Amino acid sequence: MDFSYSSENQKFRDELRSWLRQNLPTGWGATTFEPEDEDEYARFRLDWERKLYRGGWNGIAWPEKYGGRGATLIEQAIFAEEMALAKAPEGLNIIGRNLVATTLFHHGSEAQRERYLPKIISGEEVWCQGFSEPNAGSDLASLKCRAIRDGDHFIVNGQKVWTSFAQYAQWCILLARTDAAAPKHRGISFLLVDMRTPGITIRPLKQISGENEFNETFFDDVRVPAENLVGELNNGWKIAMTTLAYERGPEDALGRQIRFKQELELLLRSARTLKRGSKTAIDDPVLRQKLAKSIVEIEIMRLNCLRSFSKVLKGAARGAEASINKLYWSHATQTMYETALETLGPLATVAGGDPVAVAGGRFQLGFLRSRAFTIYSGSSEIQRNIIAERVLGLQK
């Protein structure tokens, strides 16, 4: 057991830290903040991603051949930590950088890698993910969107939903049914679709947070060149499983933990200044217990990440244990946001934009956003099934 980093890792951290100091906007986090308008914010995130690329800090995990640094897992974790510590914006092309790239590394042809990867890492082409459908959520393999071969093209018809960033994306990874007669897992193919192709319609979906990150996407006789098939025909389910295994690794989780910890620290500072008559919120013994519970749970989130991360470093497969971490952090952070609103007392419901809102209304926004944590990337119910069946060995 050893919690120290090698001097080489430390050097990497210092180099990144000084690059961030020089390249984040002046007064970042103090006087300069993320734009409030969503479209403006998306452009800001893309610009930031392009800046990272120019500095050699985008897609660091990628092999050098494709413009990455071939960063080790430890370096990836340090990267996630430092970005979080600097409160740096997240890039916009998360799906391209993580999901598409990983899929192409494992299953793409060399021609596909050469065509798509350079424009992902440079931030020229943004990607979205067309997996879920209105009737294929947790039961993703029952998806109905069809792709029928027509000469050297596929003709795609169907609907996708929860397509994050579709409004900013030039490309989409699409799961479509290519053999309706085969068992449901064996008739799906993995396609790369140009979002500018005629027949694609995007309709924004407003989320409970008031934001509009995701969309409904409709495909009407969309022609996709046959060379855009990834891997073999009807083997898309297996490919998608690789994609999802890399959706959120323990190295990213360390960064996520830091961002939640920052929220919690802000909450603690707010609790000390919020007046409750002659006392402050932090004097309330019931609240103290709840705040402490969140401190404990958020700290354990870090420790869980470090434990899984240490196992992955030693070569352990990214397996069902990821479900244990996901189930843990999603519920722990939901609890934290509920406590946050409780801490604000009578000001609990006063949201961003109101002059008396606490901390610019970020806790209300965080609370509303947090409802998604136990749904996306596999709902808690699906995670529990995975844990029960694959880790604990209970019968299907």
Next chain:
Amino acid sequence: MDFDFSPEQYMFQESVRTFLAQRFDGAKARALTEHDGGGEPLWHGLRDLGIFSMLVPEAFGGLGLSLVDLALPLEEFGRALVPPSIGETIAATDLLVQYATDEQRARLLPQISQGELTVVNALLETQADFSPNSMSLAAVASGNGWSVSGTKILVPYAKHADLILVALRFGDSGSLGFAAVEPNRRGISLRAHTSIDVANGYYEVMFDDTPLVREDIVGGEPIADSVWRVFDVGGLVSATQMSGIAAKMLDASIIYARQRSQFGSPIGSFQAIKHRCADMAVSIDASRSAAYYAAWALSDRSQDSPRAVSIAKSYCGDAARYVCNESIQIHGGVGFTWELGLHYYLRRAKTLEYLYGDASYHRERVLAMTLAQLDAEGVD
């Protein structure tokens, strides 16, 4: 960066588990309800495995290992419901290594290393809360030493211990420190408690003008930090054992849910049961993260160690309570029978939950330390 145990540490855990499964299963724990204390074969077996010499420095005939090396064995102690006197002796060993005088170390550590000395800790009082700061039992100056009159409660296996480490307030300053006394010293009488933890013996230890000399004081003079150290190491020892109990209860639930059939299917195939088991697994995994980190923090004497212990003690306490309750629920009616024996684990977990500070006490301590840390950072 490596938050994991070494292959050797896992192998040692396996040896401890195998030994305990062969020699000290649930049935043996039941036997202990009939004649309290005891377990000589167990004690000797653990001695042969080297448990008692692990924390003892090589200079005193020990192995010079750390609490990290003991984390997995302690988890096994929980799983097998070994008497708490073993964990107590481990916490006391740490105290002696860290704070005792050279003379005390030379006298006591070799005996501990050879498994010849059972040492238990006496901290709790009827009128105090969980914090050592609220203890009031005093050592009053008398002649060349001190005299103690009053009571400590819930001292595990006091009757069978060779030494009791009694936390006391000394002299006019009332500073905290430990005195090591034999249970048969003048003025000491013992009364067995009636405790919900039927598998072992807790004692009230009453002092009536019991004399102390300087050699009895751990470190030669009262050291308040030493009391907090035992409180923290005792908290770790309890937390790791609670993780072990919870892990054992989940194993039992899974075995039962796979075998028990209702409505024509194993109940483990129903999501109502599956999801409970998954949630139990999550809380056990998190318990381990917290307990292992606390073991490391204490071994490293990291600044962060009291906070790490409080995080572990509060989380593992809640988790063990939750998992034991769920396990009995999953077992249904048979889970409520005395005969099946799940209650022994429930009872021990409950006992450990309240030793060395309960979850609420430790949460308050975490909050206070976190706020102090934010002050130190000063950024706003």
